[in-house]
Amino acid sequence: SQQGEEDPQALSIQEGENATMNCSYKTSINNLQWYRQNSGRGLVHLILIRSNEREKHSGRLRVTLDTSKKSSSLLITASRAADTASYFCATDPIQGAQKLVFGQGTRLTINP
Amino acid sequence: DVKVTQSSRYLVKRTGEKVFLECVQDMDHENMFWYRQDPGLGLRLIYFSYDVKMKEKGDIPEGYSVSREKKERFSLILESASTNQTSMYLCASIRGGLRNTEAFFGQGTRLTVV
Numbered sequence: 001s002q003q004g005e006e007d008p009q010a011l012s013i014q015e016g017e018n019a020t021m022n023c024s025y026k027t028s029i030n031n032l033q034w035y036r037q038n039s040g041r042g043l044v045h046l047i048l049i050r051s052n053e054r055e056k057h058s059g060r061l062r063v064t065l066d067t068s069k070k071s072s073s074l075l076i077t078a079s080r081a082a083d084t085a086s087y088f089c090a091t092d093p094i095q096g097a098q099k100l101v102f103g104q105g106t107r108l109t110i111n112p
Numbered sequence: 113d114v115k116v117t118q119s120s121r122y123l124v125k126r127t128g129e130k131v132f133l134e135c136v137q138d139m140d141h142e143n144m145f146w147y148r149q150d151p152g153l154g155l156r157l158i159y160f161s162y163d164v165k166m167k168e169k170g171d172i173p174e175g176y177s178v179s180r181e182k183k184e185r186f187s188l189i190l191e192s193a194s195t196n197q198t199s200m201y202l203c204a205s206i207r208g209g210l211r212n213t214e215a216f217f218g219q220g221t222r223l224t225v226v
Contacts, residue, residue, distance in 0.1 A: 042116075
């Protein structure tokens with residue numbers, strides 16, 4: 001079952017602008033993670049936020065988590081052309097064995 | 113650096129063939145996963161394993177099986193390949209015992225069944 005739902009499915013902005021992507025999920029989680037995928041490649045981990053955290057920063061990335069709404073957002077500030085990629089959220093559900101459940105992803109295009 | 117290596121980047125197989133996709137990780141991770149990725153559907157979990165010789169079905173196990181004879185290697189088997197199994201296949205590993213830890217992915221295998 002698809003746990004994460006990203007919104008929007010595609011986003012196109014100008015270089016230097018901020019990009020915001022949202023993720024919603026359905027069940028209680030241990031943590032939520034964001035991954036990046038360049039075209040045709042494997043996924044690379046960006047940031048992990050635990051269920052008891054509300055906000056986390058890493059460089060130009062800012063992630064928020066609202067467990068009451070079962071949602072998260074990823075903000076990329078001062079975007080660069082090299083940020084063009086697909087971004088996925090993934091959740092580790094509390095119930096059951098450790099695994100990651102992914103959403104459909106957001107395709108981000110940064111225009112120079 | 114953790115490395116997860118998938119045996120092929122691109123693979124073309126015929127309908128009905130038995131197909132093996134191999135994945136090896138070099139960081140002694142307990143947990144390994146196979147996903148398939150299709151446009152508009154994101155990553156869907158096929159099978160995962162949390163120990164040698166252990167396996168668990170994911171969301172879409174039909175038509176697939178797995179093998180984990182050694183800790184570092186997790187194989188995905190398509191018993192009789194069909195055209196609807198044309199997809200990108202991604203292997204991942206996660207260190208066991210720590211719940212809040214990241215996954216490491218291989219570079220992916222793009223499989224085409226003709």
